[in-house]
Amino acid sequence: MGPKYELSEDFAIKMDAEDPIAKFRDRFYLNENEIYMDGNSLGLMSKDAEKSLLRVIDEWKRLGINGWSKAEVPWIFFSRELAKLMAPLVGAHEDELTIHSSTTVNVHSVIATFFKPDSKRNKILVDELNFPTDRYAIESQLLLRGLNPKEHLVVVESKDGRTLDENEIISRMTDDIALVFLPAVLYRSGQLLDMELLTREAHKRDIYIGFDCCHSAGAVPHKLSEWGVDFAVWCNYKYLNVGPGGPATIYINRKHFDKGPGMTGWMGYVPEKMFDLLNEFEPAKDAGGWQIGTPHMLSMAPLEGSLKMFNEAGIENLREKSLKLTDYMMFLIDNKLYQYGFTIGNPRENNRRGGHVALEHEDAVRINEALKEMGVIPDFRQPNVIRLAPVPLYISYHDVWLVVDKIKEIMDKRLYEKYENKRGIIA
Numbered sequence: 001m002g003p004k005y006e007l008s009e010d011f012a013i014k015m016d017a018e019d020p021i022a023k024f025r026d027r028f029y030l031n032e033n034e035i036y037m038d039g040n041s042l043g044l045m046s047k048d049a050e051k052s053l054l055r056v057i058d059e060w061k062r063l064g065i066n067g068w069s070k071a072e073v074p075w076i077f078f079s080r081e082l083a084k085l086m087a088p089l090v091g092a093h094e095d096e097l098t099i100h101s102s103t104t105v106n107v108h109s110v111i112a113t114f115f116k117p118d119s120k121r122n123k124i125l126v127d128e129l130n131f132p133t134d135r136y137a138i139e140s141q142l143l144l145r146g147l148n149p150k151e152h153l154v155v156v157e158s159k160d161g162r163t164l165d166e167n168e169i170i171s172r173m174t175d176d177i178a179l180v181f182l183p184a185v186l187y188r189s190g191q192l193l194d195m196e197l198l199t200r201e202a203h204k205r206d207i208y209i210g211f212d213c214c215h216s217a218g219a220v221p222h223k224l225s226e227w228g229v230d231f232a233v234w235c236n237y238k239y240l241n242v243g244p245g246g247p248a249t250i251y252i253n254r255k256h257f258d259k260g261p262g263m264t265g266w267m268g269y270v271p272e273k274m275f276d277l278l279n280e281f282e283p284a285k286d287a288g289g290w291q292i293g294t295p296h297m298l299s300m301a302p303l304e305g306s307l308k309m310f311n312e313a314g315i316e317n318l319r320e321k322s323l324k325l326t327d328y329m330m331f332l333i334d335n336k337l338y339q340y341g342f343t344i345g346n347p348r349e350n351n352r353r354g355g356h357v358a359l360e361h362e363d364a365v366r367i368n369e370a371l372k373e374m375g376v377i378p379d380f381r382q383p384n385v386i387r388l389a390p391v392p393l394y395i396s397y398h399d400v401w402l403v404v405d406k407i408k409e410i411m412d413k414r415l416y417e418k419y420e421n422k423r424g425i426i427a
Ligand SMILES: *Cc1c(COP(=O)(O)O)cnc(C)c1O
Pocket: 102, 103, 104, 105, 130, 131, 133, 134, 183, 187, 212, 214, 215, 235, 248
């Protein structure tokens, strides 16, 4: 068998012409002369998301307070409507999802729910590569219970600084561990963990397990319910394009509805009785119980249009194109950039990588700056990673070709040398 791809620009254009989901690109706001490779940090705005947002703004104008009950999708139940649209993307039942708050707060909420330390099991197992906010939240949950994180937080280390070894994680699931919390896809290297295996192994040992799916939701299909994952959280402003700071998602497996939320508020009340305003809390009998306060309507509304588009495109089709885009990008990097000292930091196997390529270089900060000047939006992650996310809804094969070509030009002409070897405050 010959190589799967060719190096020419024409080949990229031909792949776009044959791409069955290429048409979705026209529904996004893309800037001319700019290639957006940062959809895993902040997804772009679609016309569909804009439309559902404008509808809610209009409802506010026309209906005022009555929007809670009389809007096209009554605001009070908006999260439940979104849950129906979200469920197929992650393999959940719709009653297992609540769209609410931020990921960090939702980490607090799931730990508050599932971590019930006793004399035997009183430790939480995490890893050293997850995005640090999750760890901050978990440590604060330990401190709230009077437990010392140095003793009660067990941290799996990475051997190569990029990836985690599932067998190593499993070997740390000892009988003092109450709960495991891991990323589905690592934010830096893009490694996709074997969630099904880890869930099975945790449960064999009577340990709860949950995942942070910030870098996988909307990029990688999951089967959260089928695998029996106990809980999960994720942001909707990355691959799912809800918009900056829009509310996050919390997943609670049906088998745990009876636990009730660890962090409570009136919006988690049994829906029919919420407005009885009784002093005794009675949580909804599904994931709705994990809602705490009033829905963030204006920042949540874009998700309706966005999720409908995901369902129209199909998460399996999106994953297929995403894998092809990153595979093609790696092919171009291997063949066009091999002489400049780059390393591909993400796993190469399809079942072990998420939606982005982690391009490593000792001058990554400066190359990243040069890329920005050439109209590419990448993102830099400490200490040496340029993350490139070719998001399948709006990035083309030609975009990928152009990005690699620009990197080659930067290296050939040493265009990065004029920048300082220092990153900005926001990376
Ligand atoms: C992006 C991201 C977050 C962000 O959390 P916020 O509360 O939305 O700021 C948390 N965890 C992971 C793993 C992330 O990738």
